[in-house]
Amino acid sequence: MAKNDQTPAYVLVVVLPFGDYQRGDRITDQPTIDKVLAGENAHHCHKVAA
Numbered sequence: 001m002a003k004n005d006q007t008p009a010y011v012l013v014v015v016l017p018f019g020d021y022q023r024g025d026r027i028t029d030q031p032t033i034d035k036v037l038a039g040e041n042a043h044h045c046h047k048v049a050a
Contacts, residue, residue: 012045
């Protein structure tokens with residue numbers, strides 16, 4: 001089965017809570033992933049293969 005073009009290659013898993021996110025939350029929306037990685041909370045997440 002081919003991946004949908006909208007599916008990111010990775011997701012973010014929160015390791016340190018920030019904003020409305022708690023430890024263990026998965027961020028799967030590509031625009032949100034891009035925003036988090038470009039901001040000050042990037043170090044609060046780990047990249048995990050989708």
